[in-house]
Amino acid sequence: MIGALLFRDIRLATRAGGSAALALAFFAAVATLVPLGVGVDLRLLLRVAAGVLWVAAVLAALLSLDRLFQSDFEDGSLDVIALSPLPLETIAAAKIAAHWLTTGLPLTFLSPVLGIMFGLPPAAIGVLTLSLAIGTPAVSALGAIGAALTMSIRRGGLILPLLVLPLLAPAVIFGAGAVQAAIDGLSSGALLFLAAFAVATTLLSPFAAGAAVRLNLAG
Amino acid sequence: MFAFANPKRFMDASSALLPWLVAATALTLGAGVVLGFLAPPDYQQGDTVKIMFLHVPAAWTAMMAYGLLAATSLVSLVWRHPLSDVAAKAAAPLGAVFTLLGLITGSLWGRPMWGAYWVWDARLTSFLLLLFLYLGYIALWNAIEDEARAARAAAILALLGAVNLPVIEFSVDWWNTLHQGESIFRAGGPRISGVFLWPLALSGVGYTLLFFTLWTVRIRTEILERRARSLLLGVVS
Numbered sequence: 162m163i164g165a166l167l168f169r170d171i172r173l174a175t176r177a178g179g180s181a182a183l184a185l186a187f188f189a190a191v192a193t194l195v196p197l198g199v200g201v202d203l204r205l206l207l208r209v210a211a212g213v214l215w216v217a218a219v220l221a222a223l224l225s226l227d228r229l230f231q232s233d234f235e236d237g238s239l240d241v242i243a244l245s246p247l248p249l250e251t252i253a254a255a256k257i258a259a260h261w262l263t264t265g266l267p268l269t270f271l272s273p274v275l276g277i278m279f280g281l282p283p284a285a286i287g288v289l290t291l292s293l294a295i296g297t298p299a300v301s302a303l304g305a306i307g308a309a310l311t312m313s314i315r316r317g318g319l320i321l322p323l324l325v326l327p328l329l330a331p332a333v334i335f336g337a338g339a340v341q342a343a344i345d346g347l348s349s350g351a352l353l354f355l356a357a358f359a360v361a362t363t364l365l366s367p368f369a370a371g372a373a374v375r376l377n378l379a380g
Numbered sequence: 381m382f383a384f385a386n387p388k389r390f391m392d393a394s395s396a397l398l399p400w401l402v403a404a405t406a407l408t409l410g411a412g413v414v415l416g417f418l419a420p421p422d423y424q425q426g427d428t429v430k431i432m433f434l435h436v437p438a439a440w441t442a443m444m445a446y447g448l449l450a451a452t453s454l455v456s457l458v459w460r461h462p463l464s465d466v467a468a469k470a471a472a473p474l475g476a477v478f479t480l481l482g483l484i485t486g487s488l489w490g491r492p493m494w495g496a497y498w499v500w501d502a503r504l505t506s507f508l509l510l511l512f513l514y515l516g517y518i519a520l521w522n523a524i525e526d527e528a529r530a531a532r533a534a535a536i537l538a539l540l541g542a543v544n545l546p547v548i549e550f551s552v553d554w555w556n557t558l559h560q561g562e563s564i565f566r567a568g569g570p571r572i573s574g575v576f577l578w579p580l581a582l583s584g585v586g587y588t589l590l591f592f593t594l595w596t597v598r599i600r601t602e603i604l605e606r607r608a609r610s611l612l613l614g615v616v617s
Contacts, residue, residue, distance in 0.1 A: 306536075306540065310520065310533045310536060310537060311520070311523070311533075313524060313526075313529065314523045314524055317523065320516070320519050320520065320523050323512065323515065323516045323519055324516040324519075324520065324537060326512070327509045327512040327513050327516065327541070327544070328540065328541070328543075330505075330509055369536060369540060372536055373533060373536055376529060376532040376533060376536075377529065377533075
């Protein structure tokens with residue numbers, strides 16, 4: 162049954178009106194605009210690459226989050242799904258997984274291309290991809306909590322970044338920090354911290370998201 | 381705790397307590413200000429050391445306010461205490477203002493001390509994140525129309541953000557920060573001389589009492605507003 166829910170969400174996201182392509186396009190657009198803004202000097206771009214690419218990935222993943230629960234809440238399908246024997250926490254976990262598979266994972270696959278555009282050395286591109294692969298589940302997880310809290314608000318998408326971005330600060334700090342260390346040729350524990358953060362948030366957020374879904378369905 | 385769940389009993393108790401709170405606040409803040417002005421200039425910082433008496437208590441109070449916010453949110457979620465979500469809603473704007481005060485006074489102190497109005501070190505960044513957590517909390521309360529649902533959603537958010545509090549507290553130990561480490565509550569005793577420690581302690585107590593006074597007033601106001609709203613609905617329906 163979890164599988165059915167997972168595949169339903171994946172199918173919805175990858176369709177034409179879905180969010181998967183949107184996130185990829187946004188990521189690429191931001192990564193294109195930044196060099197146009199800061200200048201095309203590759204040495205300067207190399208210095209800002211770690212942070213810019215990580216922030217762009219987080220924002221791209223955040224784009225589709227507000228509809229994660231809201232679209233089902235509005236047409237009543239969330240009520241039907243909640244009637245299933247699955248606990249709400251599992252439903253939330255399935256939605257988080259679907260969101261990551263259709264947003265975070267494609268962003269991770271696109272990142273090497275954008276890394277080349279910023280002049281990253283091969284080792285740093287590897288670390289960038291790895292850090293995004295580890296960190297984007299945390300973005301989906303924490304974002305899902307925000308999405309669940311704001312699902313009943315019309316235009317809830319405007320308040321979602323304000324709620325979620327302060328909580329995502331460690332992911333950006335450690336993810337970009339790992340890439341920057343790879344660029345500088347230093348070793349750093351940032352990837353380990355990022356992994357710890359990702360594991361903790363991914364495992365614990367379904368409980369918070371489930372509680373938020375419960376309170377919105379009960380009202 | 382549930383003794384004051386009855387709003388009327390809370391209103392009676394708080395109206396008796398409030399004059400004492402105001403007096404205590406005025407006394408301690410006044411004493412802190414006077415002693416602060418009487419304190420000598422520091423051998424390194426000169427007179428700018430006195431910004432400490434404004435900055436440090438503001439930061440303490442901002443963090444204490446978030447701790448109280450998280451605690452009342454937990455009580456609201458777990459025990460469904462009827463006044464605890466009122467208390468949480470009332471505490472947030474106060475905490476945000478104290479955080480803003482801490483950021484501004486700290487920035488003004490940083491310019492003469494470090495040469496910069498702002499640095500992105502761990503303590504300052506996590507304290508700035510505290511401000512955003514407060515603002516997000518207030519925004520969530522205002523965005524959801526149903527009062528009860530807003531209370532519970534905001535409570536979840538407050539508990540989520542409580543993770544930031546130990547980060548702020550221990551950031552000066554965990555990272556290489558420009559910000560001062562722990563100088564008062566240390567194993568070897570405070571490293572500040574008494575002539576500065578007294579105004580600081582009095583200001584600290586004064587700011588805390590100020591917070592509690594304003595918080596009590598805000599909770600009373602919120603209770604009165606809800607009463608007025610239900611009376612209005614009673615008239616209309």
